[in-house]
Amino acid sequence: MSKPVYGKNALQSRNVEKIPSAIWALVIAFILFLLWTPFQVGLFNGLLIDFEKPLYVSAMLGALMLLVWIGLYYKKFQLLEQRDVLAVAALLLPVTYALSLFVAVSRYMAMDMLFIQSMYAAVFIITLYLFKQKQLNVVIQNALLAIAYFIVGFGLLNWLGSWRLAGGLVGWFSNTVQNGKYLDAVMTDSNGLRLTSIFQYANTYAAFLMAFLFVAVFALIRSRKWYGTLTHGFMLVPIIVSILLTLSRGGLVLLPVVFILLLLFLKPAQQILWIVHLAIAGITSLLITNPITTLGIELNTKFTSSAAFKGWGFLLGASLIVAGLGWVIQRYAAPWLEKKLGSWESRKLTGLWIPLGSVVLIGLVAFLFVGTSARAILPANMETRLENINFKQHSVLERFTFYKDALKVVKDYPVLGAGGGGWSSLYEHYQNNPYTSRQVHNFFLQYLVEVGILGFIVFMSFILYIFYKYIRAYIKRDKDEYQNGFFYLIIALSILVHSLLDFNMSYAFMGILVFLGLAGMAAVMESKPLRKGWNKAGVRLGYLGVLAACTVFILFLSITYIGSSNSAVKAKQLLPVSQSYEEIKAPLMEVLKTRPNHPEAAIYLSSLDQQVFSQNKDEQFLTEAESVLTRALEDEPYNKNLLKQLVSNYDLKGQSDKAYEIFRDNTDKFNWDIQWYEDLISRSYALGHEAFVQKDEVKQKEYFKTALDAYNHVVAGVEHLKTLPTEQMQGRPFSITPNIALNIGKIQMISGDPEAAKATLKLGFNDNYADIINSNNLWEVDWYGTIISRSYDLAQAAYTQTPDVTLRAGNMQPSLTIGLQAYSHVLMDIEYMKTLSAEELKGRSLTVTPGIALNAGKIQYLSKQLSAATATLHSGLTEDYSDATNQEIARWYLASLIKSNTVQDQAVYNRLIAADPTATTKIDEIIAMQF
Incomplete structure (x- = not known):
């Protein structure tokens, strides 16, 4: 058997092969899936009736795409090299969540997390093989950038008062638009207005923006077309302004950390270009942030066309200036710089000097904005947020408390964890003080809580192996071979680093981006040949058979859950308008027949039975309510609402x-x-x-x-x-x-x-x-x-x-x-x-x-x-x-x-x-x- 081809030659050999139309159809379907998901599947936080259906639809779509992939690749699929083994290893991620079902403290949420992890595995497997073909890789990259830029524009439309236009753009396919307005695209908390765009949570939006800020700079420098250079340069100001408008301290603190890490991967000439482009865009953004903030606050109170026009004038004008300067730099300065530094780049450790200098520069800038009155150039709300950046600040101390409490959970659920949603169910039992947080604010700790040490080792081995193999190859080989992989490394690294301080990965779309990034790196990582025994027909077909069986199971289960969710929504809509007990009860029974642990359905039906009892004093209704509640509590023993509903049932029965x-x-x-x-x-x-x-x-x-x-x-x-x-x-x-x-x-x-x-x-x-x-x-x-x-x-x-x-x-x-x-x-x-x-x-x-x-x-x-x-x-x-x-x-x-x-x-x-x-x-x- 001939040796497998990987690296640059692999990409070249595959480019010769014509891509079948069926694979193009799969790529288009995947891109539409990427566009649909962020506007449908939001935060996983113990999902409720109104938000669970999009999750099941996403899982169904992921399963369907994976079945199509199996049909298209079952003859091509070979276990020849190390990256092929990753397609097998990806299945272990949902398997660890399936194992945690045996000890899950909330079966309802654990099942939902199983769907999410299955969707992530599907995304990884599909894109791992699509990315091997350079043409498809580039198409998906461009689609990702287009979606990211649309999300940035969508957020700024809401900030500058055009929420009707923004809602109209996505209202036809998003369940988050109500009365023509996307809910909480601009949120309000104790700090005032904060931009969240589609995420409804400012810190996660900041993580998303951080990732695509660096991707935009990377795309700007890599682009060989004038329109590409101008487009990516144009988007730098909107992205930076949006980061500032989120008022996310975590975003501002971790942005330079990720920036320094990324600089280490670049040649000196590229490092200088990154710094120059970001410096120009950053300074320009700071100059317009004050009026943009003031106008946004005004427009979210009362819309006036003059204020909106002025806000867009500042934003578009600054963006055009930065885009123009970016084009000039890339057209004239970049070739000269690369020529001048060409000989220097061949020397050892030359790539470290600029990152080390950047650390000093960033430290100086941080001191100016945090430790001196220089921050006064910022809007008052941003100035206050920067002023409060310190290790004794409430949110920092509170996060440390979350982490300590999470480790208490791990101590009691060490091997298989507490199941998906385990922290959300258990945190009130383990908390040090009466905070409210259904998220640990650290993805890795939350993952450890949910799947235990076993699942955590599997997950960390999976992602660290990919990072290690990609970075090792990136250092050893000509870096030009790994440009496509670096695009994905930026996304995965940025989101995962920010997830050390927040719950970004509780958003399905952010999780999809991370697994997309992992697949993009894996597609070009150093991948050594496997022993011949791996590629035996029985092993290959056995894997594909198991994959197909698991996918079909998830597909049919998701379809069943979609029907259940439809029934739950129907019942909820009938409750305030219908006077018919049987009409309301029928869809609730459909839900509980499939999912007897569905908390909301159990509460709705028991409440309905209690109301009927109050009218006719027939105790059979209370008996049914008790049965429904006790059955749900078998799988949801920590659900406070179910417990209180059972209490009200006992009160009605006189069983104090x-x-x-x-x-x-x-x-x-x-x-x-x-x-x-x-x-x-x-x-x-x-x-x-x-x-x-x-x-x-x-x-x-x-x-x-x-x-x-x-x-x-x-x-x-x-x-x-x-x-x-x-x-x-x-x-x-x-x-x-x-x-x-x-x-x-x-x-x-x-x-x-x-x-x-x-x-x-x-x-x-x-x-x-x-x-x-x-x-x-x-x-x-x-x-x-x-x-x-x-x-x-x-x-x-x-x-x-x-x-x-x-x-x-x-x-x-x-x-x-x-x-x-x-x-x-x-x-x-x-x-x-x-x-x-x-x-x-x-x-x-x-x-x-x-x-x-x-x-x-x-x-x-x-x-x-x-x-x-x-x-x-x-x-x-x-x-x-x-x-x-x-x-x-x-x-x-x-x-x-x-x-x-x-x-x-x-x-x-x-x-x-x-x-x-x-x-x-x-x-x-x-x-x-x-x-």
Whole structure:
């Protein structure tokens, strides 16, 4: 058998061969796939119903293209050289995710990650062989550049106010365009407006821009056509300006790191050209960034054609100047420079001097912009971001915390990992403080969490082998042979380096780019011949057979999941418009028949069953809901929403002890969720108080102990948060809340420790309740009544002081929650007093006073607990309609009946109107309240 041909001769020999039209069709399909994917498949973050279908469609398209590749290449495929083995090794990547399914903490997300990894493997295998043909390689490179430039232009269209045009360009095939606007192409956070283009996350867009900035410079210098030089030179300013508009500190920090690494691959003349082109484009971009930023902020508030015209004038003018200068440099300076430095390039280590000098230069520039007032030339928001670049900055400290917590997961799931989406499911269990991050912000650590040490070794061996073989050949051989490979190295290296600090690879499109880059390097890497045994027909056909079988499996599975997703979307769309239980239930059952662990479908169906039960009191609906939820929880034990839905089911069945057990048995999964601990303590107190009334000391102690243990956990957590660095924010609120204080204080009171009860109350309540907490009649019904009254007043004040309807509920909720908890204590205490003797009851009332009923009913009404509000207000009514309090109770009572579409109480209405003819208007005002 003749020796395989690789390197330059391989490319030349293959160029002689005519490319069949079927392969061209595959290339066109692949390019369309590349264009479709970034606008369809976004962030993998525990995908929800609205976003899962594009993932399955992408997996299906990847499988179809791979089957076409098998059909086209099954005769040509040979296991002759090392790069051919990579096509086999690529299958191990999805295999490691398949193995992790056996231990996955979320089978739903683990299956989704299996689809993604299968798609990556398909992309790698297909392009590995397409790239061997230089003509196809160049076509795909040009297509990638065109797509990248389109994404850059798309982002700037949104920044400069032309979001309708941008949305119209992609709205016909993107599910992210709503009401003509691409969602969050310009996002807003605490730093102000940030450009994200298609990614909806500024840091990942910065990683994408960094990669294609260097690709554009590379393409500019390599281009032999004037129009190519002008095109790539023209795009440098839009890309650099876009990087600045992302406000990504990680992008700005890692950009020079990647730049220095890439310089090491270049000849001195090329290094100088890279520096010159980037310096010209960078300085020009800085000159226009201030007005572009100001105009973009203005245009995203209110569009005016004059401001948009001015913004585009700055951008296009600067781009044309840089493009022209770039052409001049390449036309006249580049040949002269290469001639002058030709002899120098042959000397050893000459390629190191300019990168080392660049390190010094970059350090100086960094010092000027970070350590001096020179950054004042930048817009205020960019100046602030640069000013905060340091190792004590919150985001840096927070990332270090993520990394430490991720290693805790790895320690518990070392070999096969926790499965795809493992961090997203588990982070609340392992987190050091109550941050919210469904991503580790480090791709490599997240990969280690998901597939364990075994999968991580496979992945790192795969990518490091490709980098090693490509770089080794690049150093040893004439570099001109490896220009196409260098194009792909830039992409893969840039994204992977940036992924050390962020979750870029959680975007399927970014993952595709990386595997495309790996295939591009592998196609021209140093590839030694294999032993003859590798290329036996049985081995080759066996591999293709396994590949085909796995691909067909993924194809049919993805088609099944697409149907399931369609049913889920249909059900979600029917929920707000349909009144038919059977119509809504049918598509949900279709989903759960295929995927019984689908969290949203399980929640929707159980919620539907619970609503029907509330109407007809038929417990078979609750039984079905429980069955659906418990089945889903078998595969999704860390899904908080499923657990809470099961709790609501037990509440409806009157099984408060089982609801309590859900909270008790799952506390360690949500160590820093203060709401979880509030609910656990509240339920523990209620059940313990019930046991106290029934004089069951064993159960009373059990429930009270659970509450006190939970309280001690919160206290310890509060103390731990004090040890965080002052620069690091703790994350979500975590403190002793008023509800916790009320319940624990009462437990301590019942347990005979009134001083501890007082101290606990003072820990939990703020100054708005200081006079109440310091009163002498703690725990009496009237004392609770004062808390309820104060809570309503504070909620009412929040209502009137919050003009934004969307913010009202959030501002009112803390006070409403305190009032509801206090009222529940009143009801429990009254039930307890009913067990006392006449002597013990002396001077104590067994009924809720009208004042308490009025305020409690109002709080329930504002909390949208209309049935409870109706009952509470009705209990406070008296026969005296000349009494102002009674009239107010009647008004709120009638309003709650109308609001809940319940039959009107005509007798109460008639008496109220007789006493106050203007009552109808006042009732309408209550009904019209928006919260």
